[in-house]
Amino acid sequence: MPWEDVEPGLFEEVHNYARASGNTLEEAFRHWATYYQAEFRNLLTWLCRPNVHPPELKAQARRFLTLCVHDERWDIEATDDVSFDESGDRGDPIFYRKRVEYDLIAAPIAKFIFGQMERFQDDDVDLYEALPVCLCERGDCGKFMLPQRRRRKRYCSNLCCALVHQQAKSPEEWRDYMWLHRLESGPLGVVRSKLNRQAVRHRLREIEAHWPRLAAKVRNIRTPCRKRSRTSDGRKAVSCADQGTSHE
Ligand SMILES: [Zn+2]
Numbered sequence: 231m232p233w234e235d236v237e238p239g240l241f242e243e244v245h246n247y248a249r250a251s252g253n254t255l256e257e258a259f260r261h262w263a264t265y266y267q268a269e270f271r272n273l274l275t276w277l278c279r280p281n282v283h284p285p286e287l288k289a290q291a292r293r294f295l296t297l298c299v300h301d302e303r304w305d306i307e308a309t310d311d312v313s314f315d316e317s318g319d320r321g322d323p324i325f326y327r328k329r330v331e332y333d334l335i336a337a338p339i340a341k342f343i344f345g346q347m348e349r350f351q352d353d354d355v356d357l358y359e360a361l362p363v364c365l366c367e368r369g370d371c372g373k374f375m376l377p378q379r380r381r382r383k384r385y386c387s388n389l390c391c392a393l394v395h396q397q398a399k400s401p402e403e404w405r406d407y408m409w410l411h412r413l414e415s416g417p418l419g420v421v422r423s424k425l426n427r428q429a430v431r432h433r434l435r436e437i438e439a440h441w442p443r444l445a446a447k448v449r450n451i452r453t454p455c456r457k458r459s460r461t462s463d464g465r466k467a468v469s470c471a472d473q474g475t476s477h478e
Pocket residue numbers: 366367368371372373385386387390
């Protein structure tokens with residue numbers, strides 16, 4: 231919706247900033263959207279790891295939520311011309327229309343998140359159902375994810391999964407890990423053909439004996455039919471077998 235069509239009273243901070251700065255309403259909206267990014271990041275980080283982060287993060291999130299939730303104003307619209315009809319056939323099956331206004335563009339989103347927190351606390355709703363968001367487990371990444379299955383997805387991407395493995399391994403182990411990864415990433419027929427080579431089987435035995443953390447990956451490569459599959463959108467599933475999970 232163009233900003234000119236937004237009702238007066240909605241997102242007053244955008245109008246105020248546009249007036250004060252001489253910018254357009256779109257530019258003023260972008261200004262505030264950028265401003266709130268850090269606040270939302272704090273809030274989501276705290277929700278994903280409430281016991282890990284320092285108390286200041288929770289204090290910031292609490293202030294932000296309080297500010298946004300109290301920003302909501304609502305009123306009952308005058309409905310003199312509407313006839314109530316329970317069935318909805320001849321009139322409106324409602325008693326009133328609720329008109330909601332906010333000054334802050336962050337308020338509707340923060341209020342939604344707060345509502346989901348309350349659903350988890352007050353209703354019998356699973357945490358994941360109420361707040362389906364988690365942080366990539368690679369420390370330097372910081373991306374949020376919307377996992378389809380909680381506890382299965384640990385990293386936001388193949389890259390993060392690989393980087394974590396790289397950091398945990400010596401250069402020699404990492405070299406063997408990447409060799410296994412390239413081997414298992416090939417087409418099924420090619421993998422089977424390679425497994426028939428004595429040199430490949432020999433290296434697999436050596437890796438298995440040398441690096442206990444890679445043993446599971448070796449076993450998965452030896453049984454490619456069971457492990458190697460395609461996802462529903464046709465992409466090849468990448469295993470992180472030595473972690474006992476997949477990032478996907
Ligand atoms: Zn990541």
